[in-house]
Amino acid sequence: MSQSGNAANEEEGLPFPRPRNVSVGAPLRWLVRGFDDFRSCPVPSLFYGFCFAGMGLLMTFVFEHAYEYAMAVTSGFLLLGPFLAMGLYEISRRHERGEGCSLAPTLTVWRRNAGNIGIFAVVLGIVFIVWARASLVIFALFYTSEMPNLSGFLKQLLVVDNLEFLAIYTGIGLIFATVAFAFSVASLPLMLDRNQDAVSSMLGSVGALLHNPAAMIVWATxxxxxxxxxxxxxxxxxxxLMPLVGHATWHAYRDLIEPLETTPRPRD
Structure with missing residues (x-):
């Protein structure tokens, strides 16, 4: 898998993305820089913020009416977040280069490397489907007769007898969340900034996490x-807060991945 990623990059003249070490406190610095990006382009940033808020409302609606899908919808929020944040990455990239603030160019930024972004979407989509299925299976194993109503379910979560359910449900969720997080830390910014292929972008993202476990725990927290x-x-x-995190993710990518001597200018 790594060899295929390197081969694809060599064909395009792009080296394999090399991770570098950052300090444990680096995530706080990313947030400060992200806030600066937010202030430089508030209206487009808020547009994406309202999109995230809409996704949040959908999650709340699902939890109220079908809470057994709560983990699955939560995973959807985490998986779709990086794609929605692509516009925020573009705002940060433009601010970094001293270019103008505008919403329109950010809406179609995915076209810059659509094929590889599509591959990445498929990979995360598979993770989402498996995660959703695992969520339902766990509920089915612990609630074999009848699913309790919402109030009954919340009360049961506080019962000592359900600690096993909580431990398994949370543990499985953390595994899938970690996989999604590892793939997403720097992959989309790599694909947008360098036109990197999907495989090497995901491997570079995982490498960044493995090189900086402490900083990544802080960042995830x-x-x-x-x-x-x-x-x-x-x-x-x-x-x-979601635009702030999106802008900060761009700066996380800048710190976590070794820069190219001459980074190819993205195709518009």
Whole structure:
């Protein structure tokens, strides 16, 4: 798999993305830089923030009416987030290069490397489908007779007898979340910035995580924390915090991946 990724890059004249080490406190610096990007282009950033808020409302609706799909829909939020954030990456890229602030170019930024982004979408889609199926199987194993209503389910979560269910459900969810996170840390920015192929982008992203486990734990915790705050504020926080995370992800990519001597200018 690694050899095929290297071969594809050699054909395009692109070296395999090399991860580099960052400090444990680097994620805080990424957020500060992301906030600077947000201030430089607030209206387009807020547009994407409202899109994230809409996704949050959908998650809440599903949880209220079919909570057994809650983990699956949560995974969908985490998996679709990087794709929705592509516009935010483009805003940060333009700000970095001193280019103008505009929403229109960010809406079609995926066309720059559509084929490889499509491959990446398929990979994450498979992860999403397996995760959703695993969620339903776990519920079926522990609730063999009848699914409790929402209030009954929430009460049962606090019962000691259900600790096994919680442990297994949370453990499986963490495994899939880690896989999705590892693939997504820097892959889409790589594909947009360098026109890198999907395989080497995902491998480079995984390599960045393996080189910086402590910083990645901090980064994942900050992302989860921002998301939780967004939901606890009746989705209003998502309007600000999700664009902030998206912009910060661009700077995470810049720090985590060794830069090219001459980075190819993306095709418009």
């Amino acid at each position: 900050l992302i989860v924390g921002c998301t939780a705050i967004g939901f606890l504020t009746f989705h209003l926080g998502l309007v600000i």
